[in-house]
Amino acid sequence: MIPIKTESAWKGTADCKNCGIRDMVLFADLNEQDFGMIHAPIDDLEMPHGTELYGEGATSPGIFTLRKGRLKLVRHTPDGRQRILRLLRPGDVAGLEALATGRYDSAAVALTDISVCRIPLAVIHHLSQNSPRLHMRLLQKWQQTLKEADDWLSDINFGTARQRVGQFILKMRHEEDPALATLFSREDMGAMMDLKLETVSREISALARAGAIAPMDRTGRLYRVLNASLLQADS
Secondary structure, X not given: OEEEOHHHHHHOOOXXXXXXXXXXXXXXXXXXXXXXXXXXXXXXXXXXXXXXXXXXXXXXXXXXXXXXOOEEEEEEOOOOOEEEEEEEOOOOEEOOOHHHHOEOOOEEEEOOOEEEEEEEHHHHHHHHHHOHHHHHHHHHHHHHHHHHHHHHHHHHOOOOHHHHXXXXXXXXXXXXXXXXXXXXXXXXXXXXXXXXXXXXHHHHHHHHHOOOEEEOOOOOOEEEEOOHHHHOOOO
């Protein structure tokens, strides 16, 4: 963990001003006067795959903007089963609910190696009260989070197993190259779609045989999308 002080962050030590995803995160609209109101460190963190960024129900030290990698938001059912609520991509904000409750509603776990910025709650509360620019951005992010959660639930938790798996693959396409899709462990995918591991494996194999996708590595994670329309079909 590398603590980044406000003055050094704005001057370029953390490269906040020139960050490639800055326009997608909370500080996109802030100016130097806004940054001058920050009196707590912003932490720049890098964590390996499998690391728990924060736990379900944990007291929140801050919220996180995801700069690189993928995060899964996880909640456990009373009978101990894991349910993956949705995935976060670069530019997304994790832990927004803590602004209202002071605690995290779910756990956030790194699906890949990740890079995040941790912003203390006190910083966000102070800026939201004194900067209309950040206040508006928070409202926009909150609305975006709710919409993405609804879309995620609608797209991969309804329909046949084939439809769920097909929609999941479409969601996992690379932004820089939509012909490629990176999947996760079959167990993780099953938890996301409420399907058994064996069902997920069977449907992926069937889609490959049908010519919808083609494996690009030996681990079964990277696929080329050959026919997106087949991924949207029922069977």
